Amino acid sequence: MKHNFGAGPGILPHEVLKQAAQAVVDFNGIGLSILEISHRSAEFEAVLDEAVKLVKELLEVPEGYSVLFLQGGASQQFAMVPYNLLPEGGKAAYLETGVWANKAAKEAKYFGNLEVVATSKESNFNYIPKDYTVPADAAYFHITSNNTIYGTQLQNIKPSPVPMVADMSSDIFSRKINVADFGLIYAGAQKNMGPAGTTLVIVKDEILGKLDRKIPAMFNYQTLIEGGSMYNTPPVFAIYVSMLTLGWLKAKGGVAAMQKENDAKAAQLYREIDRNPLFKGVAAMEDRSKMNVCFVVENPEHEKPFLKLCDDKGIVGIKGHRSVGGFRASIYNALPTTSIHVLIDAMQEFAEKNK
Amino acid sequence: MKHNFGAGPGILPHEVLKQAAQAVVDFNGIGLSILEISHRSAEFEAVLDEAVKLVKELLEVPEGYSVLFLQGGASQQFAMVPYNLLPEGGKAAYLETGVWANKAAKEAKYFGNLEVVATSKESNFNYIPKDYTVPADAAYFHITSNNTIYGTQLQNIKPSPVPMVADMSSDIFSRKINVADFGLIYAGAQKNMGPAGTTLVIVKDEILGKLDRKIPAMFNYQTLIEGGSMYNTPPVFAIYVSMLTLGWLKAKGGVAAMQKENDAKAAQLYREIDRNPLFKGVAAMEDRSKMNVCFVVENPEHEKPFLKLCDDKGIVGIKGHRSVGGFRASIYNALPTTSIHVLIDAMQEFAEKNK
Ligand SMILES: Cc1ncc(COP(=O)(O)O)c(C=O)c1O
Ligand SMILES: Cc1ncc(COP(=O)(O)O)c(C=O)c1O
Ligand SMILES: [Mg+2]
Ligand SMILES: [Mg+2]
Ligand SMILES: [Mg+2]
Ligand SMILES: [Mg+2]
Numbered sequence: 001m002k003h004n005f006g007a008g009p010g011i012l013p014h015e016v017l018k019q020a021a022q023a024v025v026d027f028n029g030i031g032l033s034i035l036e037i038s039h040r041s042a043e044f045e046a047v048l049d050e051a052v053k054l055v056k057e058l059l060e061v062p063e064g065y066s067v068l069f070l071q072g073g074a075s076q077q078f079a080m081v082p083y084n085l086l087p088e089g090g091k092a093a094y095l096e097t098g099v100w101a102n103k104a105a106k107e108a109k110y111f112g113n114l115e116v117v118a119t120s121k122e123s124n125f126n127y128i129p130k131d132y133t134v135p136a137d138a139a140y141f142h143i144t145s146n147n148t149i150y151g152t153q154l155q156n157i158k159p160s161p162v163p164m165v166a167d168m169s170s171d172i173f174s175r176k177i178n179v180a181d182f183g184l185i186y187a188g189a190q191k192n193m194g195p196a197g198t199t200l201v202i203v204k205d206e207i208l209g210k211l212d213r214k215i216p217a218m219f220n221y222q223t224l225i226e227g228g229s230m231y232n233t234p235p236v237f238a239i240y241v242s243m244l245t246l247g248w249l250k251a252k253g254g255v256a257a258m259q260k261e262n263d264a265k266a267a268q269l270y271r272e273i274d275r276n277p278l279f280k281g282v283a284a285m286e287d288r289s290k291m292n293v294c295f296v297v298e299n300p301e302h303e304k305p306f307l308k309l310c311d312d313k314g315i316v317g318i319k320g321h322r323s324v325g326g327f328r329a330s331i332y333n334a335l336p337t338t339s340i341h342v343l344i345d346a347m348q349e350f351a352e353k354n355k
Numbered sequence: 356m357k358h359n360f361g362a363g364p365g366i367l368p369h370e371v372l373k374q375a376a377q378a379v380v381d382f383n384g385i386g387l388s389i390l391e392i393s394h395r396s397a398e399f400e401a402v403l404d405e406a407v408k409l410v411k412e413l414l415e416v417p418e419g420y421s422v423l424f425l426q427g428g429a430s431q432q433f434a435m436v437p438y439n440l441l442p443e444g445g446k447a448a449y450l451e452t453g454v455w456a457n458k459a460a461k462e463a464k465y466f467g468n469l470e471v472v473a474t475s476k477e478s479n480f481n482y483i484p485k486d487y488t489v490p491a492d493a494a495y496f497h498i499t500s501n502n503t504i505y506g507t508q509l510q511n512i513k514p515s516p517v518p519m520v521a522d523m524s525s526d527i528f529s530r531k532i533n534v535a536d537f538g539l540i541y542a543g544a545q546k547n548m549g550p551a552g553t554t555l556v557i558v559k560d561e562i563l564g565k566l567d568r569k570i571p572a573m574f575n576y577q578t579l580i581e582g583g584s585m586y587n588t589p590p591v592f593a594i595y596v597s598m599l600t601l602g603w604l605k606a607k608g609g610v611a612a613m614q615k616e617n618d619a620k621a622a623q624l625y626r627e628i629d630r631n632p633l634f635k636g637v638a639a640m641e642d643r644s645k646m647n648v649c650f651v652v653e654n655p656e657h658e659k660p661f662l663k664l665c666d667d668k669g670i671v672g673i674k675g676h677r678s679v680g681g682f683r684a685s686i687y688n689a690l691p692t693t694s695i696h697v698l699i700d701a702m703q704e705f706a707e708k709n710k
Contacts, residue, residue, distance in 0.1 A: 001386070002386040004391055009390065009392060009393060009591060010391060011391050012388065017379055017388045017390065018380065020379050020390070021376040021379035021380045022376070024379055031356070031357040031669070032357055032359060035364065035372065035375070035549075036364055036550075037364060038362070038672060072426045072427050072573060072587075075586065075587035075588075076573045076587075078572075078573070079571035079574060083571075106572075194390075196588045196589065197426070197553075197591070197592060197593055216434035216438075216462045217430065217434070217458075218427060218428075218431045218434055232427075232428045232429070232431075233364065236551045237550055237551070238592070241390065314386070
């Protein structure tokens with residue numbers, strides 16, 4: 001039995017994996033694999049419709065927004081956002097809270113001007129800057145709601161005077177959000193929504209089509225919306241597994257119930273980190289992420305033996321990102337509380353041994 | 356038992372599906388699903404390496420070419436090709452042999468000038484134009500090696516005076532090609548290589564980096580090459596299943612053996628179409644595709660009852676594309692000869708009944 005704390009592609013619910021495996025052999029008893037049916041078949045259209053419906057329901061997406069399942073990952077959105085929203089000579093505002101935010105910001109410069117409203121780079125992104133103003137003449141304001149590498153998260157997302165664009169790759173569906181506050185939300189599926197290979201985009205229709213720029217079909221949100229995520233062949237299986245995962249989430253009580261569980265999971269783990277004399281948290285208290293819990297050992301010599309103990313206990317994916325070091329426990333929706341307990345037990349056992 | 360003649364996503368080998376389903380539950384006995392492992396894990400790196408190695412081996416890719424597994428389908432390549440290869444003010448040459456070729460050509464206009472060297476549009480693309488000259492001052496010459504919708508295929512691909520770019524989405528790995536004749540080859544996986552969700556690109560390194568244009572990371576072949584198809588999270592499962600399918604192909608004897616089998620499959624089916632008084636082929640004889648066999652009924656009233664008979668016999672995906680009508684039997688690598696026989700039997704039975 002493994003306890004999967006990997007940062008992404010991350011853990012998926014056991015039931016979802018079982019059903020997905022069955023569909024790879026025979027999808028819904030039709031005698032064909034989900035991998036070999038036409039994306040124009042009634043069977044797949046039902047999958048895509050259901051996936052879109054679940055997104056709308058779970059996030060209470062208001063009227064006037066389109067929901068897309070695309071390819072290319074969040075990284076492709078880094079470029080598509082300015083391609084579609086930043087006029088030549090215009091300005092886009094970015095909050096720099098980590099490497100992903102930085103990579104997103106860099107792509108804006110291919111299309112217009114960049115203004116970084118604030119950064120926490122000077123302290124290796126271990127907190128979220130709060131003292132900044134979003135310029136009223138920016139085409140949009142870009143945030144990264146959860147910083148996967150550093151374990152920080154925007155706890156209170158305030159509405160913005162210009163359309164707000166959010167990379168929610170690592171906390172989408174983990175907590176309630178007010179979609180109406182955003183112009184565009186995007187997220188690679190592979191943390192909280194499904195396997196690698198599809199990217200969710202939720203976009204307010206009225207912010208599109210305002211630029212003179214001519215945009216090739218596959219990079220143009222409007223073409224992709226008109227095609228209903230099927231301008232070309234969609235990533236059928238990744239969308240199918242995302243649909244199953246969203247269905248699982250709904251059956252668990254939806255985002256509100258999930259948020260409660262996530263809060264409890266994170267609280268237990270942070271409590272142990274704080275309490276345990278051998279470990280300490282990396283991120284500023286008030287900005288601590290409920291998805292990626294980053295911590296280090298007080299004594300550098302403890303790093304390897306603790307990793308070894310984790311390995312012995314079936315705990316995987318817990319090594320921290322190289323730019324932070326130490327440990328990162330990614331505790332996404334599908335990670336059961338029992339895995340949190342196994343990790344806490346390991347930390348206590350380790351402290352006991354090294355007293 | 357179904358006989359899957361769908362045009363794509365199309366049939367995959369039974370063994371591949373079985374192994375893929377197992378990996379969704381437990382990948383190589385590691386206690387984790389292929390859907391929830393890190394793309395930076397040794398396990399996945401081995402998969403990607405093997406997939407690249409198989410491509411190189413099966414197609415005898417010479418030195419100086421890079422092999423990429425990307426996202427976005429062939430349609431995204433329609434735009435990435437001119438983005439990376441067509442200088443502003445420069446000219447790209449396209450052979451217009453169908454709707455896909457036409458869509459590819461249109462994207463070039465966002466980046467430079469387009470010259471269509473020849474078209475068969477006037478006769479609904481039922482043949483391949485042969486009388487044309489590739490301008491020596493074009494940045495590249497783009498062809499579509501197999502026209503999925505119309506059932507035509509370029510039988511003899513002559514070297515071009517400028518870098519040749521080929522969309523091989525529907526016949527890659529079905530026959531021998533001389534990679535050295537091409538500057539760039541691309542193909543969506545979902546016909547002959549794997550499931551929807553990944554796109555193969557084989558590119559000659561020396562044709563890249565010649566433009567002044569600044570290209571965002573995800574649209575720039577050079578970034579993607581430097582990242583070894585992992586500039587960002589790759590579509591793990593689609594690449595895994597492609598690797599399995601290529602392994603299956605190698606075990607069958609590789610491309611040469613497959614080509615022999617494909618030639619035999621196509622010959623049997625065309626022979627029946629020609630012999631049977633109720634059916635006739637759509638494409639010009641010398642341009643007939645060995646992957647997509649398009650045919651119509653001589654008497655329009657026979658269309659529905661023949662479809663019904665196919666349905667009764669478990670033959671699926673055989674309805675022709677709406678722009679051609681009639682029938683299209685896609686007979687990709689994974690389609691067994693027994694399925695060809697079932698279709699031929701159905702045609703003979705139908706002729707017998709309607710004599
Ligand atoms: C917050 C965030 N944004 C973007 C990315 C990049 O996503 P992708 O690999 O799908 O391009 C990641 C990947 O870990 C991430 O955590
Ligand atoms: C020859 C050819 N090119 C391109 C495409 C489009 O591929 P995708 O849907 O992967 O963008 C197709 C799809 O059927 C095709 O047959
Ligand atoms: Mg980050
Ligand atoms: Mg402590
Ligand atoms: Mg075509
Ligand atoms: Mg005939």
